[in-house]
Amino acid sequence: MHRPDVTAFFDPRTFSVQYVVSDPKTRACAIIDPVLDFDEKSGTTATCNADLLLDFVREQDLHVQWILDTHPHADHMSAAAYLKGITGAPIAIGARIVDVQKIWSQIYNWPDLRIDGSQWDRLFVDGDTFSIGSIAAGVMFSPGHTLASITYSIGDAAFVHDTIFMPDSGTARADFPGGSAGTLWASIQKILALPGDTRIFVGHDYQPGGRQPLWESTVDRQKAENIHLKGSPNKEDFVLMRENRDRTLPMPKLILHALQVNINGSRLPELEENGIRYLKLPMNAFQGTPWG
Numbered sequence: 001m002h003r004p005d006v007t008a009f010f011d012p013r014t015f016s017v018q019y020v021v022s023d024p025k026t027r028a029c030a031i032i033d034p035v036l037d038f039d040e041k042s043g044t045t046a047t048c049n050a051d052l053l054l055d056f057v058r059e060q061d062l063h064v065q066w067i068l069d070t071h072p073h074a075d076h077m078s079a080a081a082y083l084k085g086i087t088g089a090p091i092a093i094g095a096r097i098v099d100v101q102k103i104w105s106q107i108y109n110w111p112d113l114r115i116d117g118s119q120w121d122r123l124f125v126d127g128d129t130f131s132i133g134s135i136a137a138g139v140m141f142s143p144g145h146t147l148a149s150i151t152y153s154i155g156d157a158a159f160v161h162d163t164i165f166m167p168d169s170g171t172a173r174a175d176f177p178g179g180s181a182g183t184l185w186a187s188i189q190k191i192l193a194l195p196g197d198t199r200i201f202v203g204h205d206y207q208p209g210g211r212q213p214l215w216e217s218t219v220d221r222q223k224a225e226n227i228h229l230k231g232s233p234n235k236e237d238f239v240l241m242r243e244n245r246d247r248t249l250p251m252p253k254l255i256l257h258a259l260q261v262n263i264n265g266s267r268l269p270e271l272e273e274n275g276i277r278y279l280k281l282p283m284n285a286f287q288g289t290p291w292g
Contacts, residue, residue, distance in 0.1 A: 002135040002155045006201060007056065010213045011035045011049050014076040014254070015204045017215045020053060021154055022062050023133030029057065030066040030132050031089075032152065032159050033203055034079035036266065040257055043279075045268065050079035054086060064089040065132055069266075070161030070203060071149040072100050074176060074255040078266035090121035091265065094141065094150035097123065101263045103147075103177050107285050108260060119265025124150060142191060144184025145172040151191060158194060158219075161203040163187055166214050167225035169206060173246045175290070176255075181242035185235045192229070196220035251291035256281045 002023065009018040014035060022029035031053055037046040057064055064087040067080045071094065080091040101115040117123045124130075126141035137154040145162045152159040162172040163184065171188065174181040191200075198219045205213045217225075224230060228241065252258075260279055261268060269277045 004135050004155045008215050015206050016076050023135045026133030027062050028065045028133030029062040030068050032068045036077040036079035038077050050082055067091045069093045071146045072262040075252045077258045077261045081266040092122035093120050094148045095123040095125045096148040099147045104259055104263050142187035144174050144187045147178035157199045159201045165202050168208050170228035175246040181239040185238050194219050247290045
């Protein structure tokens with residue numbers, strides 16, 4: 001099995017981890033979960049994070065073969081469309097993005113949104129294979145956090161998005177529209193069935209206790225140390241823990257901003273006649289939820 005080079009870029013504003021995954025033999029690479037900077041107070045976007053990725057690609061003489069999102073993010077806007085415009089590389093996401101589009105197009109009352117996933121160049125289905133240079137890659141559906149969450153297995157590395165965090169942070173919430181703690185449990189079991197030395201790369205790190213950001217572990221380490229998984233809990237106990245914990249969590253501050261962009265292939269709203277873009281935010285759409 002080929003071992004890709006993995007370089008992480010941590011965004012402290014959203015606690016997100018972006019990756020450049022490259023084949024040292026061919027210099028081909030994929031960019032995974034890139035962040036488009038957004039300040040909700042001023043409504044300002046920027047491309048600082050994405051430009052860091054591009055600078056690294058140029059410095060390392062890499063060729064971008066894929067731009068991959070693991071799921072429609074609720075805590076940051078994706079920079080996939082911006083990066084495609086510069087590199088020409090195709091953008092991809094899991095095929096169940098269409099289910100998320102259907103849910104959120106109703107929340108946003110957005111009848112004109114195309115809900116067929118055609119905003120992306122490739123919609124991966126469970127079991128799909130592709131390559132980055134000479135390194136084989138595969139797709140594993142891993143819903144629960146969102147309906148559309150997937151894991152990318154690239155050589156000996158698995159990019160598990162928000163399904164599992166670093167061992168001292170546990171697992172992802174499952175209370176977003178379309179989420180399910182029981183489904184999350186099943187997805188985690190599939191990830192933990194990978195070879196024990198598989199490198200696990202997470203999508204966020206919230207730095208518990210103020211420690212430095214971390215993003216890499218292994219399947220064996222997750223089994224032994226993850227605070228929500230060690231000791232082999234059963235499904236019922238996990239679901240109870242997850243649902244009780246989720247009831248205490250606030251809504252992500254950028255979810256209503258970010259999803260409006262991310263369900264549309266990371267495209268910003270069209271310019272209006274005055275040359276300004278506008279986001280549409282639903283009011284009182286989540287009454288009856290813990291964060292409604």
